[in-house]
Amino acid sequence: MNTHSACFVRPALAALCVASLATLVACGGSVCVGFDGCGGGNGMPNVAISGTAATGRALASAMVSFSCAQGSGSALSDGGGHYSITFNATLPCILTVTSGGTTLHSLAFAGGTFNTTPETELMLVYLASQLGTNETSLIAGLPSNSQFQQVLANQADVLAAQSAVVTNLQQRYAVALTAPAFLTTPFIVGQAGVDSDVGALAAAGAIDANGMPDPAAVSLLSAAGLAHPLTTTSTPSSGTGGTGSGTGGMM
Structure with missing residues (x-):
């Protein structure tokens, strides 16, 4: 049952409806499910x-x-x-x-x-x-x-x-x-x-x-x-945009 239908079936779910709709607006139109926040129907973050x-x-x-x-x-x-x-x-x-x-x-x-x-x-x-x-x-x-x-x-x-x-x-x-x-x-x-x-x-x-x-x-x-080809790489990082510098060679 979607949250729009729930609004008309159980008054006790009214708060859930409001929260879901508010989250929907915050997502810029993406589908929001339960309390998991914004996530498109394709599951992308x-x-x-x-x-x-x-x-x-x-x-x-x-x-x-x-x-x-x-x-x-x-x-x-x-x-x-x-x-x-x-x-x-x-x-x-x-x-x-x-x-x-x-x-x-x-x-x-x-x-x-x-x-x-x-x-x-x-x-x-x-x-x-x-x-x-x-x-x-x-x-x-x-x-x-x-x-x-x-x-x-x-x-x-x-x-x-x-x-x-x-x-x-x-x-x-x-x-x-x-x-x-x-x-x-x-x-x-x-x-x-x-x-x-x-x-x-x-x-x-x-x-x-x-x-x-x-x-x-x-x-x-x-x-x-x-002159510095990449043939292998370590595990991709996750997190926020970083600062600093790595190593890289001059020809």
Whole structure:
């Protein structure tokens, strides 16, 4: 018996009806059963992801798409490039931010803060090369490729790729990046940290006028990933968006 019918059969269940309907609203329309909270009819968990999309300027009113191992969603960024979504999905997710002629990618291995910048674009290039493919094939293959899912869900693998991006960019372009945990560090456009690092990379020629990684930077990270292939990986982590850095090699 569903809770709507129960409302008319037993007055004692009125409180349950109210709670169920309130939870339904909180789920954004997902089906909620009993006291288990939000969960779509397909049994996927409820995931909350937020972050900032920027290229040295905020990607305002940009379309942000989330394509996950299972499930998908979309949101619009605000005037500061910030986006937020809560939806039913199975991690990991690849984020795609589109604004005019600029399209950048990122990933989320957990719920929490996961930004999208030219640095995260290069991180996906590096990870794709480690997996013996390219970024386009990595994104397209995520829903069906278990190895892609395992690696992108593994915090250690992702943070190692993040570290490799920092190391390679600093050495090739002679810049000192102040926010090495660029994937998960909350930031505001115009302030020091992740945003000022992107500005420094643009000034050094690693990012073009459209806010996209320069082809030379893409080639650099692609070659670095090929030099450090991923053949095995540890058990995927679970938890909130992390900070810090893993190990990753310079060519």
